[in-house]
Amino acid sequence: MKTTKKILIVDDDPNILLSVEFLLVKNGYNVLVARNGMEAMEIIEDTVPDIVLLDIMMPDVDGYVICEYIKKNERTKSAKVIFLSAKSREVDVNFGYEMGADLYMVKPFSTRTLLEKINVLLT
C-alpha cells in the first residue's frame, strides 16, 4: 500500500462498526467511523474519503440522502460509495444506484468480497 486510502464507515450497529473497522485497519486502510448519519455528514464536511461504506436505515439521516449529497457535491463526488444494507428488495437496490452508489451489498455480506470490491474501486 503506497498511499493510505481513507475509508469512512457509517452504521448505527456498533457490531458492524467494530468488525469492519478491525478488518479494514488490518488491511492497511485509514478508517473513519460514524455511528449515525449526522456524524457521517460532519466527517464529510472536513474530509473527502476515498470510499464510504454506508448503511441505509439509520434513525436520523438515512444513507440515500448521504449518498446523494456526496455524489451531487463537486467537492465530494470523487468518493466511491458502497451501500451495506439489510434492505434486500430490488427497488431498494435500484434506488441506491440511482442515488449514485458505486456498489450495493446486501447484509449479511462477505468481508472477503467487500475487501475485493474496495480494492477494485480504488484502482
Place this chain on the structure above:
Amino acid sequence: MNIWLMLFVTLLYLVLLFVVAYVAEKKQVLSNKWSPFIYALSIGVYCTAWTFYGSIGRATISGPDFLAIYVGPILLMPLFWGFYRKIIKISKVQKITSIADFISARYGKNISLGALVAIVCIVGIIPYISLQIKAIADSFDILSASSNSASSTTAIQTWKPIIVTIVLGFFIMLFGTSKIDASEKHRGLVSAIAFESIVKLFAFFIGGVFIVIYVLNNYSSIEIQQNPRLQHLFTFNSESGYLSWFGMSILSFTAFVFLPRQFQLGVIENKDDEHLKTAIWVFPLYLILINLLVIPVAVAGILFYNGQAYNPDYTLLSLPGALHADSVSMIVFLGGFSAATGMIIVETIALSTMFSNNILIPIILSVPALKNKFFTQVLKSIKWIRRISILFLLMLSYLYFQYVAGKYSLVSIGLISFAAVAQFAPSVMFGIYWKRANKLASLAGIGFGISIWFFTLVMPTLITANLLPSSISEFGLFGISWLKPNSLFGIAISDHITHAFFWSILMNLIAFVSISLFTEQSSDEVTQAELFVDIDQYSSSYEQSFIRSGNVNIADLRSLLASFIGEQKSKQLYRQYFLRNQLEVPNDDQKADQSVITYTEKILSGVIGAASARIILQSMMKDEVVRMNDVVNLLKESQQILQLNKELSNKSSELSKAYDALSKANTKLKQIDQLKDEFLYTVTHELRTPLTSVRAFTEIMHDHPDMDETKRQEFLKVMVGEMERLSKLITQVLDLEKLESGKQVLHLTELPAEQLVNKIVDAFKPSFEKDAQSIEVRVSTDKTVQVDVDLLERVFVNIIGNAKKYLPLENGNVLITVSEIEKNIQIDIEDNGPGIPMEQRLNVFDKFYQIHQSKKNNVGGSGLGLSICKKIIDLHKGQIAVEESVWSGAKFIIQIPLN
C-alpha cells in the same frame, strides 16, 4: 214483375256480393282506417230479414214493442264493453273458432261440452235460418204476385226456395271453406256482410221514404193521430209491462253476444279489439237508423189497406208494389234478400264450424278406421267435412221451413232462437271472471236451461203443429199441473218468451253456481280457467304457461301440422315461432318442449277446434300423463311470473351486492397478503442484522488467526449476543404466528389475580434488587381470573422486562396495581422511565414497531414483544393500552374480564 227478371237480378246481386268478397279477400281496397267501420257494419248482421220485414209486422200488431230487441244491444253494449273485449282477447289468444269452441276451451277443452253447445246452437238456430229462407220465399211470392203476369212460372214458384237454398249453399262453401283455419280472418266475408248491411239500410230507406211520401202524405196529421186503429202504435203496451221489456233487453243482449253469427263476426273476425271503440257508437246508430221508419211504414200500411186483410210483415214490399213502383219494390226486395242472405251465410258458416269441429271430427277421431282415413288426407277431409256440414245444415233449415216454419210469424221464431243461445250466458260470463266455474256446472247449467227452453218454447209449437197432444199445455206434463209449458210452477208470465227466458236462465244459473261451488275441477280445467280469467297476464305468455308432459319430437309435430295446413306453411310458422321467441331452431329429432307443443295445439285449434286439437295431440303422446300437481304447480309458477321476475331482479341485485362484498373481501385479502409480505420482509430484515455481525466476525477471525486474544474474546462475546438475539427473534416470530393463526390453545386456570401477578414479580425481584431498582405490587381485589397462566406470564415478563430496560439508573421504580373495575380485573404496570411519546402510544403494539427506531443499540428487543402481548390479551377477550404514568413514565393498562 217478371220472375225471370227477379231471378236474374237476384243472381246478379249474388255475383256482386261475391265480387265484393273476392276483391276484399285478394287485395286491400279500403285503407286501414276504414276497418273499424267495416267491422261495425258487419255486426249489423244482427238485423236479419226479421228486422227488415218483421219489425213492421210486429209494430203494426203491438206497437213499439218491436224495439225491445234493439234496446238490449244499444243500452247494454256500452255497459258490457269490457266483458265483450275480454271475450275477444281470450278468443284471439286461444285461437277460438266458435262459441262452442269457446265454452269447451274454457272448461278444459271438454269434448262433450263442445258438442252440447254445438247441438244447442244447431237446434236453436236452424229454425232461425229457415225463417230467413221463408222470408226470401215470401218476398219472392209477394213481388212476383204484384205483377199478374205468368201462371206458367208456378213450377219455379214451388222450386224457388230449394233453388235459393242450393245456390246459397254453394255460395257459402266458396266463402266459408276457402280457408281451412277457422280462426283465421275472412276479410272477404266480413266485407261482403258489411256491404249487405249498407244495402239493407239503403233499401229500407228507399222503401220507407217512398211510402212516407206517396202514402202517408195523403193523410193529415190529425187523421193519423185520431185514427183509433193507430193508437196502439204510439203508446207503450202496458199489458206486456216493464218486466217484458226488461227481459227482452237482457235476452237480446245475450243473443247479440252469443248468437253464432254474432260471435263469428263480432269476436272471431275481429282483427283488433280497438275496433270495438268504433263499433260501440256505429252499431247502435245503425240500429236506430234502420228502425227509424218502422212506425211510419206501419201506420201507412194500416191506413192504406184500411181494414183489408194483408200480411203486415211485408208492408214495406207490398205497398210500393201496390202503387206500381216496381223499381222501389225491387230495391226493397234486394234489401230483404241481403238481410236474409247475410244471416244465412254467416250463421251457416259458424254452425258448420261447430258441427264439424265439435261433433263430426271428435266422432271421426274416436273411430279408429275413420281416424286413419282422416289422417291420410287431412286437408281434403276437413274441407269436405265443412262442406257436408254446410249442406246438411241448409237442408235441415229447408226441411224445417217446408214442414214447420210456415205456420209461424217471423218474430216468434227469432225469439225462440234468442232464448236458446241465452243459455250460454252463465257459462261464458262466470267462465271468464270466476276461476271456480267448472265443466260439470257448465254442462248441467246449459243442460237444464235448454231443457226448460225446449219444454216452454218448443213444445207448444209442436203441440200447435199437432205433433204432441194438447193435453200437455192444458193440464201440464204427465198431468202435473205445475208442469204446464206456459206457466211453469204455476207462475204465469204474460209473455211466453219472457216466461221461458226467466225460468230457463234461473235454473241454468242455480245449477251452474251450486255445482261450481260443490265440485272440483280437473287439472285441465284449472289451467284453462287460469288462462281465461287472467287473460291479461297470459296473453303474451300463453305458450309458456301451459305445460304437459309428453315425448314427441319436432319433426313429428311439424308433419302433424303440415297435414293440416300444408308443408310450407307449417315450416314457416315454426320458423316464425322460434324467431319470435329468440330460440335456436332445434333439430328435427330433438324433443319438442312444452311451449312448442302448446303452440302446435293452438295452431291446430284454429283449424279443428280446441277439443279436437287436444285429442289429436293426446293420441300423439301415448305416454302422456298429466300430473295434476305438476300442472297446478307450473300454473302457479307462471301466474307468478311477474312476481318471479321481481324476485329475480332482487336476486340479481343481491348478487351484485355479494359481488361487491366479495371484491371488498378480495381487496382486504390482498391487503392482508401484502401485510404478510411486509411482515416476512421485516422478519428477514431483522434476521439480517445479527447475521451480518456473526458472519463478519466469523470471517474476520478465520482470516486473521493472528489476532490478539482480547480482541478475539470481544468478538466472540458479540457473536454470542447476536446469536441469542437471532434465536429470540425466531421464537417470537413463531409465537406470533401461532397466536395470529388461531392455533394457540388456551389452557385456562382459575386463580386469584393477586397470585398471578405476585408469581412474576417474585421472579423479577432479585434482578431489580441487584440493580438497586424497586418493584412493588398493590392489590385491592380478591377476585379470581380464568387465564392461561403461561401466556399471561409472558405478557408480564415482556412489559416488566421492557420497563426495567428503560428505567433510570437511579431510583428506578416499577409499580403494579391490581384492582377490579366494571367486571374487569385491571392490572396497571407503571414505571418512571422515559415513557412513550403520545403519538406512538397507538403504534407500540404493531409488529416490529420500535420506539427509538434504533435496531442496534443492544437494548432493543425484536419489536415483536408488545404485538405478542396484545395478541395474548385479545385471546383472553381483554384489552391492553398504554398511557403516561404518574411519574411521566409509561403505564401499561391490562384489563381481563371476570368469568
